[in-house]
Amino acid sequence: MKHYILDTFNVINKINLSKSHKKDAQTSVSVLIELIKNYQSKYPSYRFTLVCDGRIDEPINLVGKIQLVNSGNQSADTIIKQIIDKEPVRTNLVVVSSDLEVYAYAKAQMCSVLTAENFLKLIEHTPQQKNKSRETIKEKPYAPSKREIEEYKNYSELKMSKLTYGVVGLGKVGYAICRKLIQSGQLKWIVTSKQAKEIDFPGNVQIYSAIEQTKEPVSVVAIATSDGVFEKIVNDICEISTERKICEIAFHFSGATSREVLRPLGEFGIKTLSLHPMQTFGEYRENIFDGIFWGCDCTADDFKIARRIISDIGGVAHLLDEKILRNKPLYHAIGVSVSNFLQGVVEFARLQCENLSLSPSDVLLPILRTSFENAFSAIEQGKQVPITGPVARADTERIKIHLENLKNHSQYADEYRQLTLFLASILHKQGKISQDAYNKMLEILKEIQ
Template sequence: MKFGIIGTGTVGTAIAVRLVEAGYQCLGVETRSARSYARFRQYLNRDRMPLESWVPEADLIFITTQDGMIGSAAKNLADRKLYKDGQIWIHCSGSQKAQILKEDPALPVKTLSMHPIQTFADVGEALKLLPGSHFGLEGEAVEEGIQIVWDLGGIPHRLDPEGKPLYHAGSVMASNYIVALADMAVQLFNLAGIPKEAALESLIPLMQGTLRNLEKVGLPQALTGPIARGDSEVVRSHLECIPLELQQAYRALGRSTLELAQAKMKLNGKEYPRQDLQILNYLLDGGKEKNNHGNCRENIRSKRNYC
């Protein structure tokens, strides 16, 4: 099949390279950024040409611009009548629906959202990770999209267009929020006396081990830790020590963890002792109990950090 790329960011460049390797023919490329085009040429030697010289001949048009420019890029093609019957217009955004590509329903092209469920630091990393990555697909050309994903070495999944925000929110929580959680954990390690760089180095193997457990035994069995054990005393001691600005996140995640932990207990033929469950719910909902760790926050403020 013949294709072209509008927008030569990390994802667009990597997809173009992998499609050419799979036997697709790249007819042309267009981008406003000289810098991204120079980077594109390092991986794929294709000339920058006017849209009218290649778009009408392509079977697939990838619009891999920034999300906010996808609609306007597609509208530009439609307004200039740069299309052919049956052509497929594709974007790779996780948040935008495929229909953003076709403002006029009568336009004789098919639309496809083809989002890699992956995070790419740069083009080199994207080229390594695309094969084996999962893709979320929705739009009028899902069947064709499935074949494209297979050709990229990926694994396709059909999406309900109306559920796209939920799908993207799940992707954000599993990717972006891990970074935010790592930052919070580093702050706590730092308060305990470990420098931030060493803290991150210490936490990464722990996070990698958790991901391996998820891959090996899945949910909810991969869950470990004090809430999974029903250890309310440990959770109480955490809440006595954690700075106020991090307590809301700890409690919110703790409530979700408690639900998951109960599912794990039930799956393993066990259940929480009633008293521990009541105490955990009380603590994670914002309750406070008297204990022997009342001085912990003051100790943190004075940088003694004795819990």
């Protein structure tokens, strides 16, 4: 009995759907299910598992031996691999994906494989029954093209070889990256202004103060410096590359700067990418990269390289589309909002606790935990984050009392005013407070300076 495991959105991208339907995950999955149901009517014993990136609601037309699996915080590729790994007998598994990594992994695990295109040809051109039993219907075999086979071969070689790394910069991001790569033995050298005695990394990692001092070529150079230093590093690598090979791939971690800053390296055959971890690196933790979003600025062909690198570090790779890349600073501002601004608000509350001789851990941890859980739940369900308190109630008298007391007993009255204005603006734009209430709050905020 065959069991088809589908990289769902990889398949959907090959279906001839309108742009609006492709953007609607629920609708596009339902269309795919209808195609499968038609095919399954000829082969009722076949099972189908549709693995979806992220999370979507269960379609109403999901029936019988068609199962939907959401990947949640993991990638669909990871879930597909887990399904394969759990199967003791894999000869009945048919993995459907045009993704090179999934395809190569399934082949290595003795599964049958179909590209998304060939799977669609199979189910869309199922022969009609004409006085034949279901058992006599034959599937037309589809094989990858020579180009596909060569790509899969190249990718398999990439997967089999262990990438080696050199890291330039040892700030908070660079430190976290080095810690991860040292564990796997893949880090060969670090370029940093810090003295070797200041660095507590074990093993035979070489420490250099300048990139031209490096001796051993590596697969990947990871640039973990501030954005303002990128141009100098690129020039240094170019100069070295005129005499010797330093790396095959180079990338930076910036969420605000595009990979174009690395373009000169392409003249030396170096593939360039920008891989941004959507994470805050205030304090290192062993699981700091687990399940995080990586925004990948690279070509579609090089995305497999991005995923290979991220699999060494941890997290889930996402190829950023053109709209995001044109507005990359706005994309980066998302991370600033959810980490830096959030931390600032918590610090504001901590300072107020100290001002009143209250224990921040006793006062803040329970409410902080609940507030975070509420926000987490709302985002997970695709809802607006709930905002409560005097601003949400348009309680101008309470806001006025807060401001007057803060002005008399704290140096942070202006911060409270700005935060109140910020919340009021959001709620007003969402239609949750009236224009009159919003105007009254603005008057109060101007009145108490």
